[in-house]
Amino acid sequence: MIAIAIDGPAGAGKSTIARALARHLGYIYVDTGALYRAVGYYMLQHGVDPSKEKEVVPQLPKIDVTIRFVDGEQRVFLNGEDVSDRIRTPELSMAASDVSALPPVRAFLLDQQRNLAAASHVVMDGRDIGTVVLPQAQVKIFLTASPEDRAERRRQELMGKGIHTDFAEVLEDVRKRDYNDSHRAIAPLCQAPDAILVDTTGNTCEQSIAQLIAVVEAALLKTS
Numbered sequence: 001m002i003a004i005a006i007d008g009p010a011g012a013g014k015s016t017i018a019r020a021l022a023r024h025l026g027y028i029y030v031d032t033g034a035l036y037r038a039v040g041y042y043m044l045q046h047g048v049d050p051s052k053e054k055e056v057v058p059q060l061p062k063i064d065v066t067i068r069f070v071d072g073e074q075r076v077f078l079n080g081e082d083v084s085d086r087i088r089t090p091e092l093s094m095a096a097s098d099v100s101a102l103p104p105v106r107a108f109l110l111d112q113q114r115n116l117a118a119a120s121h122v123v124m125d126g127r128d129i130g131t132v133v134l135p136q137a138q139v140k141i142f143l144t145a146s147p148e149d150r151a152e153r154r155r156q157e158l159m160g161k162g163i164h165t166d167f168a169e170v171l172e173d174v175r176k177r178d179y180n181d182s183h184r185a186i187a188p189l190c191q192a193p194d195a196i197l198v199d200t201t202g203n204t205c206e207q208s209i210a211q212l213i214a215v216v217e218a219a220l221l222k223t224s
Contacts, residue, residue, distance in 0.1 A: 002027070002121045003136075004216060005129035008143035009189060010093060010177040011150030013200060013208055014125040017143065019074075020209040021216060022123035030067060030116050032126035032133070033096060034076045035109050037087035038065045040095030042078060050098035057104045065109075067116065089163065090154075090173050097177050100127065101184040127181055130192035139219045140195035141212065149201050150174050 004027070006018050015031050022029035042063055043050040050056060066077050075084045086092075099105045113133050117124060126133065130140035145153075151171035158165055181189040191197060198215055200208040 001118060002138050002220075003117045003134050004123045004139045004141070005134045005137035005192075005195075006123065006125040006141045006143055007127055007130050007189065007191070007195065008125075008141075009150065009174075009181065010097075011154040011174050012143045012145050013150075013153060013205065014143055016205060017200075017208050017212050018123045018125040021212055024213055025121070025123070025216075027121040027123050028069070028116070029074055030113065030122050030124040031074055032109070032113050032124060032129065034074070034084070034087060035065055035067070035112070036096040036100045036105070037092050038076050038078045038083055039063060039105055039109070040092055040099045041083055041087050043099065044091070044095055050095040051101070053102045053104065056099060056102055060104065060108050063108075066112075085161075088157075088161065090158070090165065090170070093173065093177060097180045101180065101186065103186045106132075106186060127189045128187040130195050131190060132187045135192075138223045139216055140192050141198055141215065142191040142195040143198050143200065143212070145199060145201040145203075147171060147174050147178065 006014055008014050019029045040050045043056060043059065046059065048055045048059055064079050068075050068077060075082050110133065116122060117134055124134060130137055148171065151167060151174045155165060155167055155170045196215055196219065198212055200211065
C-alpha cells in the first residue's frame, strides 16, 4: 500500500488540502488530529484536565474512538456517537494538543492509525506521521505557512461555522499550539529529514491544493 504522510503545524490547512489530494489520487484520507480531538473532547465532557496524565489514563479504557467513511467523507465516532462537528473549536484544539503530549494517549491511538494505512492507499495528516506513525511512507510532506496566514485561515473557518472570534485571539492560540506541539517530550512536531517542505503562505486554498498535488505527483513518479 502507498502512504503519503503530511505533517505540519496547526492551521496550515492540512485537513482541507490533504483531503483534496486524497480525492485527486483516489486514496483514503485519514485526519489523525481528529482522533486526538475526540479524546480531548471526552476528557472535557467528563471534567478531566486533558493535560494531566494521571487523570487522563484511567479514562482511556472507557473510550472507543473510530474513523468511518460515510458517503466518502471521514467522520469521527466517539463511543458510537458522531462528534465530527463538535470537535472543531479553539477549545478542542488546545485539548487535543494537551492529550497528544501524553505518551499513553499516543500509544492508545498508534495501532489504529497504522492499521488504516495497512489496509488502503492513504493520505494521512498530523504532527508526527512521517517521523513516528508511518516512518516508511513513500512520500512525506511538511506543510506550513506563516503564523499570521494560519491564524486568518482558522478565523475564517470558525466564522464559516458561526463561531465569531478575534484575529489576535486566534493568532495567540496558533502560536501557543505551535510551541506546545514542537516542545513536547514525546513525538514533537518537526520536519522529517526526508520530508519535502511545502510553504503555502500567501496562497489561496485552490493554489495550495494545486501546489501540493504537483509536488506529490512528482514524488510518486520518483518512487515508481
